[in-house]
Amino acid sequence: MTTVRTRFAPSPTGFLHVGNIRTGLFAYLVARHAGGQFILRLEDTDKKREVEGSADHLLKCLEVLGIQYDEGIGIGGQYGPYKQSDRLEIYKAWAQKLIDAGRAYADPYTPEELQAFRDEAKANKQPFLYRNHRPENPPAWDGTRPLRLKSEPKAYTWHDEVMGDLSTGPEVIDDIILIKSDGYPTYNFAHIVDDAEMKVTHIIRGQEFISSQPNYLNIYEALGLEHPTFATMPHILAPTGGKKLGKRDGAKDVLDYIRDGILPEALTNFIASLGWNDGTEQEIFSKQELIEKFTLDRVQRSGARFDEQRLLWMNGQWIRSLSLDDLYARTADFWPQSASTAGEAAKKQILTLVQDRLKTLADLPMMTEYFFTEPRPDWSMISENKQLKKLESSEVKHLLERAAEAFGSTEFTPDALQATLNNLLETTGQKPGILFSLIRVAVSWAPFSPALNDTMAALGKETVLKRLNTALQAAANR
Numbered sequence: 512m513t514t515v516r517t518r519f520a521p522s523p524t525g526f527l528h529v530g531n532i533r534t535g536l537f538a539y540l541v542a543r544h545a546g547g548q549f550i551l552r553l554e555d556t557d558k559k560r561e562v563e564g565s566a567d568h569l570l571k572c573l574e575v576l577g578i579q580y581d582e583g584i585g586i587g588g589q590y591g592p593y594k595q596s597d598r599l600e601i602y603k604a605w606a607q608k609l610i611d612a613g614r615a616y617a618d619p620y621t622p623e624e625l626q627a628f629r630d631e632a633k634a635n636k637q638p639f640l641y642r643n644h645r646p647e648n649p650p651a652w653d654g655t656r657p658l659r660l661k662s663e664p665k666a667y668t669w670h671d672e673v674m675g676d677l678s679t680g681p682e683v684i685d686d687i688i689l690i691k692s693d694g695y696p697t698y699n700f701a702h703i704v705d706d707a708e709m710k711v712t713h714i715i716r717g718q719e720f721i722s723s724q725p726n727y728l729n730i731y732e733a734l735g736l737e738h739p740t741f742a743t744m745p746h747i748l749a750p751t752g753g754k755k756l757g758k759r760d761g762a763k764d765v766l767d768y769i770r771d772g773i774l775p776e777a778l779t780n781f782i783a784s785l786g787w788n789d790g791t792e793q794e795i796f797s798k799q800e801l802i803e804k805f806t807l808d809r810v811q812r813s814g815a816r817f818d819e820q821r822l823l824w825m826n827g828q829w830i831r832s833l834s835l836d837d838l839y840a841r842t843a844d845f846w847p848q849s850a851s852t853a854g855e856a857a858k859k860q861i862l863t864l865v866q867d868r869l870k871t872l873a874d875l876p877m878m879t880e881y882f883f884t885e886p887r888p889d890w891s892m893i894s895e896n897k898q899l900k901k902l903e904s905s906e907v908k909h910l911l912e913r914a915a916e917a918f919g920s921t922e923f924t925p926d927a928l929q930a931t932l933n934n935l936l937e938t939t940g941q942k943p944g945i946l947f948s949l950i951r952v953a954v955s956w957a958p959f960s961p962a963l964n965d966t967m968a969a970l971g972k973e974t975v976l977k978r979l980n981t982a983l984q985a986a987a988n989r
Contacts, residue, residue: 515548518705518711520553524562526565526765527568539578540783544803548582549581568766590710595695598704601704602700606652641687660689660700742810745810747785772871787810845875864966925968954966
Protein backbone atom coordinates (compact mmCIF):
# COMPACT_ATOMS: atom_id res chain seq x y z
CA MET A 512 0.00 0.00 0.00
CA THR A 513 1.14 3.56 -0.75
CA THR A 514 2.12 5.54 2.33
CA VAL A 515 -0.27 8.44 2.88
CA ARG A 516 1.54 11.77 2.59
CA THR A 517 -0.27 15.07 3.12
CA ARG A 518 0.95 18.64 3.24
CA PHE A 519 0.09 22.03 4.65
CA ALA A 520 1.34 24.80 2.37
CA PRO A 521 0.42 28.25 3.68
CA SER A 522 1.62 31.54 2.23
CA PRO A 523 3.46 34.00 4.51
CA THR A 524 1.02 36.80 3.76
CA GLY A 525 -0.37 37.62 7.20
CA PHE A 526 -1.99 36.08 10.23
CA LEU A 527 -3.15 32.47 10.30
CA HIS A 528 -6.95 32.39 9.99
CA VAL A 529 -9.01 29.54 11.47
CA GLY A 530 -9.88 28.46 7.92
CA ASN A 531 -6.19 28.14 7.06
CA ILE A 532 -5.33 26.25 10.19
CA ARG A 533 -8.32 23.93 9.73
CA THR A 534 -6.91 22.87 6.35
CA GLY A 535 -3.58 22.14 8.02
CA LEU A 536 -5.21 20.31 10.91
CA PHE A 537 -7.31 18.10 8.63
CA ALA A 538 -4.24 17.27 6.51
CA TYR A 539 -2.35 16.42 9.72
CA LEU A 540 -5.17 14.18 10.98
CA VAL A 541 -5.47 12.34 7.66
CA ALA A 542 -1.75 11.55 7.71
CA ARG A 543 -1.64 10.55 11.37
CA HIS A 544 -4.80 8.42 11.12
CA ALA A 545 -3.20 6.44 8.28
CA GLY A 546 0.22 6.24 9.91
CA GLY A 547 1.64 8.40 7.12
CA GLN A 548 3.70 11.59 6.90
CA PHE A 549 2.72 15.23 7.19
CA ILE A 550 4.73 17.91 5.35
CA LEU A 551 4.99 21.66 5.97
CA ARG A 552 5.77 23.65 2.85
CA LEU A 553 5.96 27.43 2.51
CA GLU A 554 4.42 28.87 -0.65
CA ASP A 555 6.23 32.21 -0.80
CA THR A 556 6.12 33.03 -4.51
CA ASP A 557 3.84 36.06 -4.19
CA LYS A 558 6.49 38.50 -3.03
CA LYS A 559 4.21 41.53 -3.31
CA ARG A 560 1.88 40.19 -0.61
CA GLU A 561 4.49 38.67 1.68
CA VAL A 562 4.44 39.98 5.25
CA GLU A 563 7.64 40.02 7.28
CA GLY A 564 7.47 37.65 10.23
CA SER A 565 4.58 35.61 8.84
CA ALA A 566 6.65 32.46 8.38
CA ASP A 567 7.82 32.47 12.00
CA HIS A 568 4.29 33.25 13.07
CA LEU A 569 2.74 30.24 11.33
CA LEU A 570 5.44 27.97 12.78
CA LYS A 571 4.51 29.27 16.24
CA CYS A 572 0.84 28.61 15.58
CA LEU A 573 1.50 24.99 14.66
CA GLU A 574 3.76 24.57 17.68
CA VAL A 575 1.18 26.00 20.08
CA LEU A 576 -1.55 23.74 18.71
CA GLY A 577 0.70 20.68 18.82
CA ILE A 578 0.51 20.01 15.07
CA GLN A 579 3.87 18.35 14.45
CA TYR A 580 5.16 17.78 10.94
CA ASP A 581 7.59 15.13 9.72
CA GLU A 582 9.27 17.08 6.93
CA GLY A 583 9.47 20.71 6.00
CA ILE A 584 10.51 24.18 7.03
CA GLY A 585 13.08 24.16 9.78
CA ILE A 586 13.60 20.40 9.94
CA GLY A 587 14.24 19.47 6.30
CA GLY A 588 13.67 16.11 4.64
CA GLN A 589 14.64 14.18 1.54
CA TYR A 590 12.36 16.14 -0.81
CA GLY A 591 13.43 19.66 0.10
CA PRO A 592 13.88 22.53 -0.14
CA TYR A 593 10.47 23.17 1.42
CA LYS A 594 10.29 26.88 0.64
CA GLN A 595 9.18 27.63 -2.90
CA SER A 596 11.52 30.57 -3.34
CA ASP A 597 14.39 28.09 -2.89
CA ARG A 598 13.01 25.81 -5.63
CA LEU A 599 13.06 28.11 -8.67
CA GLU A 600 15.48 25.94 -10.66
CA ILE A 601 13.21 22.95 -10.09
CA TYR A 602 10.23 24.82 -11.58
CA LYS A 603 12.30 25.94 -14.56
CA ALA A 604 13.29 22.35 -15.27
CA TRP A 605 9.66 21.20 -15.23
CA ALA A 606 8.69 24.21 -17.33
CA GLN A 607 11.29 23.23 -19.91
CA LYS A 608 9.65 19.81 -20.17
CA LEU A 609 6.42 21.52 -21.17
CA ILE A 610 8.19 23.81 -23.64
CA ASP A 611 9.96 20.84 -25.22
CA ALA A 612 6.64 19.01 -25.51
CA GLY A 613 5.00 22.03 -27.14
CA ARG A 614 2.73 22.56 -24.14
CA ALA A 615 4.04 25.93 -22.93
CA TYR A 616 5.02 29.21 -24.57
CA ALA A 617 6.15 32.75 -23.79
CA ASP A 618 3.44 35.39 -23.50
CA PRO A 619 4.37 38.18 -25.95
CA TYR A 620 1.63 40.66 -25.04
CA THR A 621 1.97 43.86 -23.05
CA PRO A 622 -0.40 44.56 -20.14
CA GLU A 623 -2.16 47.12 -22.32
CA GLU A 624 -2.75 44.59 -25.08
CA LEU A 625 -4.13 42.08 -22.58
CA GLN A 626 -6.48 44.69 -21.17
CA ALA A 627 -7.71 45.46 -24.69
CA PHE A 628 -8.55 41.76 -25.12
CA ARG A 629 -10.45 41.78 -21.84
CA ASP A 630 -12.35 44.92 -22.81
CA GLU A 631 -13.27 43.37 -26.14
CA ALA A 632 -14.64 40.25 -24.45
CA LYS A 633 -16.63 42.39 -22.01
CA ALA A 634 -18.06 44.47 -24.83
CA ASN A 635 -19.15 41.27 -26.57
CA LYS A 636 -20.58 39.96 -23.28
CA GLN A 637 -18.27 36.97 -23.39
CA PRO A 638 -15.93 35.55 -20.77
CA PHE A 639 -12.31 36.44 -21.37
CA LEU A 640 -10.17 33.48 -22.38
CA TYR A 641 -6.52 34.03 -23.15
CA ARG A 642 -6.44 31.01 -25.45
CA ASN A 643 -8.67 32.89 -27.87
CA HIS A 644 -5.71 35.23 -28.41
CA ARG A 645 -2.96 32.62 -28.37
CA PRO A 646 -0.06 33.93 -30.51
CA GLU A 647 0.80 31.96 -33.64
CA ASN A 648 4.57 32.44 -33.37
CA PRO A 649 5.44 33.23 -29.75
CA PRO A 650 9.03 34.22 -28.98
CA ALA A 651 11.42 31.83 -27.28
CA TRP A 652 11.00 31.94 -23.51
CA ASP A 653 13.96 33.65 -21.88
CA GLY A 654 12.51 34.12 -18.39
CA THR A 655 11.67 37.80 -18.84
CA ARG A 656 8.11 37.14 -20.04
CA PRO A 657 5.33 35.10 -18.43
CA LEU A 658 5.28 31.44 -19.44
CA ARG A 659 1.83 30.12 -20.25
CA LEU A 660 0.37 26.65 -20.56
CA LYS A 661 -0.74 25.69 -24.04
CA SER A 662 -3.97 24.18 -22.84
CA GLU A 663 -6.00 21.43 -24.44
CA PRO A 664 -9.62 22.33 -23.62
CA LYS A 665 -11.76 19.34 -22.75
CA ALA A 666 -14.47 18.23 -20.35
CA TYR A 667 -13.37 16.76 -17.03
CA THR A 668 -14.96 14.50 -14.47
CA TRP A 669 -13.15 13.83 -11.20
CA HIS A 670 -13.84 12.54 -7.73
CA ASP A 671 -13.45 14.58 -4.57
CA GLU A 672 -13.38 12.73 -1.23
CA VAL A 673 -15.64 15.37 0.33
CA MET A 674 -17.60 16.91 -2.55
CA GLY A 675 -18.18 13.67 -4.45
CA ASP A 676 -18.11 13.36 -8.25
CA LEU A 677 -17.63 16.68 -10.03
CA SER A 678 -17.51 17.65 -13.67
CA THR A 679 -16.99 20.65 -15.91
CA GLY A 680 -16.96 21.50 -19.60
CA PRO A 681 -14.05 22.66 -21.78
CA GLU A 682 -15.08 26.31 -21.61
CA VAL A 683 -13.25 26.85 -18.29
CA ILE A 684 -9.87 25.61 -19.53
CA ASP A 685 -7.44 28.39 -20.42
CA ASP A 686 -3.79 29.14 -21.12
CA ILE A 687 -2.97 30.08 -17.55
CA ILE A 688 0.37 31.52 -16.44
CA LEU A 689 2.87 28.98 -15.13
CA ILE A 690 5.84 31.22 -14.38
CA LYS A 691 5.59 34.99 -13.99
CA SER A 692 7.89 37.56 -15.54
CA ASP A 693 9.69 37.93 -12.18
CA GLY A 694 10.83 34.31 -12.43
CA TYR A 695 8.53 33.02 -9.70
CA PRO A 696 5.99 30.29 -10.49
CA THR A 697 2.28 30.76 -9.93
CA TYR A 698 0.53 28.66 -7.31
CA ASN A 699 -1.23 26.86 -10.17
CA PHE A 700 2.05 25.42 -11.43
CA ALA A 701 4.27 25.29 -8.35
CA HIS A 702 1.97 23.26 -6.12
CA ILE A 703 1.59 20.57 -8.79
CA VAL A 704 5.36 20.28 -9.23
CA ASP A 705 5.97 20.30 -5.48
CA ASP A 706 3.31 17.70 -4.73
CA ALA A 707 4.71 15.43 -7.44
CA GLU A 708 8.30 15.74 -6.21
CA MET A 709 7.32 15.36 -2.56
CA LYS A 710 5.19 12.25 -3.25
CA VAL A 711 2.04 13.85 -1.82
CA THR A 712 -0.88 11.41 -2.00
CA HIS A 713 -3.73 13.56 -0.66
CA ILE A 714 -4.37 17.25 -1.36
CA ILE A 715 -6.61 18.85 1.24
CA ARG A 716 -7.50 22.47 0.53
CA GLY A 717 -10.25 25.04 0.73
CA GLN A 718 -13.32 25.40 -1.45
CA GLU A 719 -11.97 28.54 -3.14
CA PHE A 720 -9.68 26.35 -5.27
CA ILE A 721 -12.35 24.08 -6.67
CA SER A 722 -13.11 26.30 -9.69
CA SER A 723 -9.45 26.02 -10.71
CA GLN A 724 -9.41 22.23 -10.54
CA PRO A 725 -10.05 21.66 -14.28
CA ASN A 726 -7.00 23.76 -15.17
CA TYR A 727 -4.96 21.81 -12.64
CA LEU A 728 -6.06 18.58 -14.27
CA ASN A 729 -4.98 19.98 -17.64
CA ILE A 730 -1.52 20.66 -16.20
CA TYR A 731 -1.28 17.17 -14.68
CA GLU A 732 -1.98 15.70 -18.12
CA ALA A 733 0.51 17.99 -19.83
CA LEU A 734 3.19 16.88 -17.38
CA GLY A 735 2.23 13.23 -17.66
CA LEU A 736 1.40 12.98 -13.95
CA GLU A 737 -1.21 10.98 -12.09
CA HIS A 738 -3.04 13.38 -9.82
CA PRO A 739 -3.29 12.78 -6.05
CA THR A 740 -6.50 12.23 -4.10
CA PHE A 741 -8.46 15.47 -3.78
CA ALA A 742 -10.42 16.55 -0.70
CA THR A 743 -12.07 19.98 -0.72
CA MET A 744 -12.99 21.60 2.58
CA PRO A 745 -16.24 23.61 2.66
CA HIS A 746 -16.09 27.23 3.73
CA ILE A 747 -16.21 28.27 7.36
CA LEU A 748 -19.18 30.62 7.49
CA ALA A 749 -19.71 33.79 9.49
CA PRO A 750 -21.70 33.41 12.75
CA THR A 751 -24.87 34.55 10.96
CA GLY A 752 -24.26 32.06 8.14
CA GLY A 753 -24.65 32.84 4.46
CA LYS A 754 -21.14 34.15 3.81
CA LYS A 755 -17.55 33.09 4.28
CA LEU A 756 -16.01 33.98 7.64
CA GLY A 757 -13.75 37.03 7.48
CA LYS A 758 -11.94 39.48 9.75
CA ARG A 759 -15.01 41.70 9.86
CA ASP A 760 -16.96 38.83 11.40
CA GLY A 761 -14.63 38.69 14.39
CA ALA A 762 -12.30 36.00 13.07
CA LYS A 763 -8.99 36.29 14.87
CA ASP A 764 -5.45 35.14 14.47
CA VAL A 765 -4.76 31.72 15.99
CA LEU A 766 -2.35 33.17 18.56
CA ASP A 767 -4.86 35.88 19.49
CA TYR A 768 -7.24 33.17 20.65
CA ILE A 769 -4.49 31.76 22.86
CA ARG A 770 -3.65 35.24 24.19
CA ASP A 771 -7.35 35.70 24.94
CA GLY A 772 -7.32 32.67 27.22
CA ILE A 773 -8.43 29.87 24.90
CA LEU A 774 -6.60 26.61 25.58
CA PRO A 775 -4.76 25.09 22.61
CA GLU A 776 -6.59 21.80 23.16
CA ALA A 777 -9.95 23.55 23.05
CA LEU A 778 -9.09 25.53 19.93
CA THR A 779 -7.87 22.39 18.15
CA ASN A 780 -11.00 20.53 19.24
CA PHE A 781 -13.23 23.38 18.06
CA ILE A 782 -11.52 23.80 14.68
CA ALA A 783 -11.70 20.05 14.04
CA SER A 784 -15.44 20.17 14.66
CA LEU A 785 -16.00 22.84 11.99
CA GLY A 786 -17.42 20.64 9.27
CA TRP A 787 -16.54 17.27 10.79
CA ASN A 788 -18.03 14.90 13.34
CA ASP A 789 -17.53 11.22 14.06
CA GLY A 790 -21.22 10.38 13.78
CA THR A 791 -21.81 10.34 17.56
CA GLU A 792 -22.93 12.91 20.13
CA GLN A 793 -19.36 13.34 21.40
CA GLU A 794 -18.11 16.93 21.26
CA ILE A 795 -14.94 16.95 23.37
CA PHE A 796 -12.04 15.19 21.65
CA SER A 797 -8.42 14.95 22.68
CA LYS A 798 -5.88 15.18 19.88
CA GLN A 799 -5.31 11.43 20.09
CA GLU A 800 -9.04 10.78 19.79
CA LEU A 801 -9.17 13.05 16.74
CA ILE A 802 -6.32 11.10 15.16
CA GLU A 803 -8.06 7.81 15.83
CA LYS A 804 -11.49 8.89 14.60
CA PHE A 805 -10.87 11.39 11.81
CA THR A 806 -11.82 10.29 8.29
CA LEU A 807 -12.60 12.38 5.22
CA ASP A 808 -15.93 10.64 4.66
CA ARG A 809 -17.21 12.33 7.82
CA VAL A 810 -16.44 15.84 6.54
CA GLN A 811 -19.65 17.59 5.51
CA ARG A 812 -20.09 19.23 2.11
CA SER A 813 -21.95 22.28 3.36
CA GLY A 814 -20.34 25.25 5.10
CA ALA A 815 -19.68 25.15 8.84
CA ARG A 816 -20.90 28.12 10.87
CA PHE A 817 -18.36 29.70 13.21
CA ASP A 818 -19.99 29.83 16.65
CA GLU A 819 -17.78 31.59 19.20
CA GLN A 820 -20.19 30.77 22.03
CA ARG A 821 -19.60 27.10 21.30
CA LEU A 822 -15.85 27.72 21.40
CA LEU A 823 -16.22 29.35 24.83
CA TRP A 824 -18.35 26.45 26.05
CA MET A 825 -15.80 23.96 24.76
CA ASN A 826 -12.96 25.93 26.37
CA GLY A 827 -14.78 25.87 29.70
CA GLN A 828 -15.08 22.09 29.42
CA TRP A 829 -11.36 21.78 28.79
CA ILE A 830 -10.48 24.12 31.68
CA ARG A 831 -12.56 21.99 34.05
CA SER A 832 -10.79 18.84 32.87
CA LEU A 833 -7.33 20.12 33.87
CA SER A 834 -5.63 19.18 37.11
CA LEU A 835 -5.08 22.04 39.53
CA ASP A 836 -1.32 21.99 38.93
CA ASP A 837 -1.76 22.02 35.15
CA LEU A 838 -4.28 24.86 35.29
CA TYR A 839 -2.04 26.87 37.61
CA ALA A 840 0.90 26.47 35.23
CA ARG A 841 -1.16 27.90 32.39
CA THR A 842 -2.41 30.96 34.26
CA ALA A 843 0.92 32.76 34.76
CA ASP A 844 0.05 35.57 32.33
CA PHE A 845 -3.58 35.97 33.35
CA TRP A 846 -3.65 36.85 37.04
CA PRO A 847 -4.55 40.44 37.98
CA GLN A 848 -1.64 42.71 38.88
CA SER A 849 -2.87 42.75 42.46
CA ALA A 850 -2.03 39.04 42.74
CA SER A 851 1.67 39.61 42.03
CA THR A 852 2.64 39.33 45.70
CA ALA A 853 0.39 36.36 46.46
CA GLY A 854 2.01 32.97 46.90
CA GLU A 855 1.39 29.82 44.94
CA ALA A 856 -0.70 28.24 47.69
CA ALA A 857 -3.02 31.23 47.87
CA LYS A 858 -3.46 31.34 44.10
CA LYS A 859 -4.15 27.64 43.91
CA GLN A 860 -6.79 27.98 46.63
CA ILE A 861 -8.50 30.66 44.56
CA LEU A 862 -8.21 28.57 41.39
CA THR A 863 -10.06 25.69 43.04
CA LEU A 864 -12.95 28.09 43.62
CA VAL A 865 -13.17 29.61 40.15
CA GLN A 866 -12.08 26.71 37.90
CA ASP A 867 -15.64 25.53 37.27
CA ARG A 868 -16.76 29.04 36.29
CA LEU A 869 -13.96 30.05 33.95
CA LYS A 870 -14.87 30.21 30.28
CA THR A 871 -11.42 31.51 29.35
CA LEU A 872 -8.23 32.09 31.31
CA ALA A 873 -8.73 35.79 30.60
CA ASP A 874 -11.75 35.69 32.96
CA LEU A 875 -9.35 35.25 35.87
CA PRO A 876 -8.88 38.95 36.78
CA MET A 877 -12.60 39.67 36.77
CA MET A 878 -13.29 36.61 38.95
CA THR A 879 -10.39 36.95 41.38
CA GLU A 880 -9.41 40.63 41.71
CA TYR A 881 -11.38 41.07 44.94
CA PHE A 882 -9.39 38.29 46.63
CA PHE A 883 -6.18 40.32 46.37
CA THR A 884 -7.25 43.96 46.72
CA GLU A 885 -10.01 45.92 48.39
CA PRO A 886 -12.86 46.40 45.91
CA ARG A 887 -14.55 49.76 45.57
CA PRO A 888 -18.26 49.60 46.51
CA ASP A 889 -20.51 49.99 43.47
CA TRP A 890 -24.06 50.54 44.70
CA SER A 891 -25.47 50.06 41.21
CA MET A 892 -24.84 46.35 41.69
CA ILE A 893 -27.59 46.50 44.30
CA SER A 894 -29.85 49.19 42.87
CA GLU A 895 -29.87 47.60 39.40
CA ASN A 896 -30.12 43.98 40.54
CA LYS A 897 -33.48 42.44 39.66
CA GLN A 898 -33.96 41.09 43.21
CA LEU A 899 -31.97 43.45 45.41
CA LYS A 900 -33.45 46.66 43.99
CA LYS A 901 -36.74 45.71 45.66
CA LEU A 902 -35.18 46.21 49.11
CA GLU A 903 -35.52 49.47 50.98
CA SER A 904 -32.26 51.01 52.23
CA SER A 905 -33.28 50.18 55.79
CA GLU A 906 -33.76 46.52 54.84
CA VAL A 907 -30.34 46.37 53.21
CA LYS A 908 -28.78 47.87 56.33
CA HIS A 909 -30.66 45.46 58.61
CA LEU A 910 -29.61 42.37 56.63
CA LEU A 911 -25.97 43.44 56.51
CA GLU A 912 -25.98 44.07 60.27
CA ARG A 913 -27.42 40.63 60.96
CA ALA A 914 -24.82 39.06 58.66
CA ALA A 915 -21.91 40.89 60.29
CA GLU A 916 -23.15 39.85 63.74
CA ALA A 917 -23.56 36.20 62.72
CA PHE A 918 -20.22 35.85 60.97
CA GLY A 919 -18.40 37.53 63.84
CA SER A 920 -18.94 34.42 65.95
CA THR A 921 -18.53 31.85 63.14
CA GLU A 922 -15.56 29.63 62.43
CA PHE A 923 -14.41 30.46 58.89
CA THR A 924 -14.55 27.04 57.32
CA PRO A 925 -16.81 26.35 54.32
CA ASP A 926 -19.08 24.03 56.31
CA ALA A 927 -19.44 26.35 59.31
CA LEU A 928 -20.08 29.32 57.03
CA GLN A 929 -22.76 27.43 55.12
CA ALA A 930 -24.46 26.53 58.37
CA THR A 931 -24.45 30.20 59.40
CA LEU A 932 -25.84 31.24 56.01
CA ASN A 933 -28.64 28.70 56.32
CA ASN A 934 -29.43 29.92 59.84
CA LEU A 935 -29.57 33.52 58.58
CA LEU A 936 -32.18 32.46 56.03
CA GLU A 937 -34.38 31.17 58.84
CA THR A 938 -33.91 34.10 61.21
CA THR A 939 -34.34 36.82 58.56
CA GLY A 940 -37.09 35.08 56.59
CA GLN A 941 -35.39 36.08 53.35
CA LYS A 942 -35.00 34.09 50.17
CA PRO A 943 -31.53 32.79 49.22
CA GLY A 944 -31.63 34.82 46.00
CA ILE A 945 -31.87 38.02 48.03
CA LEU A 946 -29.86 37.36 51.19
CA PHE A 947 -26.99 35.46 49.60
CA SER A 948 -26.79 37.88 46.67
CA LEU A 949 -26.56 40.85 49.01
CA ILE A 950 -23.80 39.28 51.10
CA ARG A 951 -21.94 38.20 47.96
CA VAL A 952 -22.02 41.73 46.56
CA ALA A 953 -20.96 43.22 49.89
CA VAL A 954 -17.87 41.03 50.22
CA SER A 955 -16.78 41.06 46.57
CA TRP A 956 -18.41 43.89 44.60
CA ALA A 957 -17.90 41.64 41.59
CA PRO A 958 -20.43 40.54 38.96
CA PHE A 959 -19.56 36.88 39.52
CA SER A 960 -18.12 34.87 42.35
CA PRO A 961 -17.81 31.20 43.34
CA ALA A 962 -19.95 29.55 46.03
CA LEU A 963 -20.49 32.11 48.80
CA ASN A 964 -19.26 29.98 51.70
CA ASP A 965 -16.07 29.05 49.81
CA THR A 966 -15.51 32.67 48.81
CA MET A 967 -15.77 33.92 52.39
CA ALA A 968 -13.56 31.11 53.69
CA ALA A 969 -10.87 32.10 51.18
CA LEU A 970 -11.18 35.79 52.07
CA GLY A 971 -10.97 35.15 55.81
CA LYS A 972 -12.95 36.50 58.74
CA GLU A 973 -11.11 39.80 59.11
CA THR A 974 -11.59 40.73 55.45
CA VAL A 975 -15.24 39.63 55.31
CA LEU A 976 -16.21 41.59 58.43
CA LYS A 977 -14.32 44.65 57.22
CA ARG A 978 -16.13 44.56 53.87
CA LEU A 979 -19.54 44.04 55.48
CA ASN A 980 -18.91 47.14 57.61
CA THR A 981 -17.79 49.08 54.51
CA ALA A 982 -21.04 48.08 52.79
CA LEU A 983 -22.98 49.18 55.88
CA GLN A 984 -21.36 52.60 55.71
CA ALA A 985 -22.23 52.84 52.02
CA ALA A 986 -25.82 51.89 52.82
CA ALA A 987 -26.00 54.53 55.57
CA ASN A 988 -24.88 57.18 53.11
CA ARG A 989 -27.58 56.37 50.60
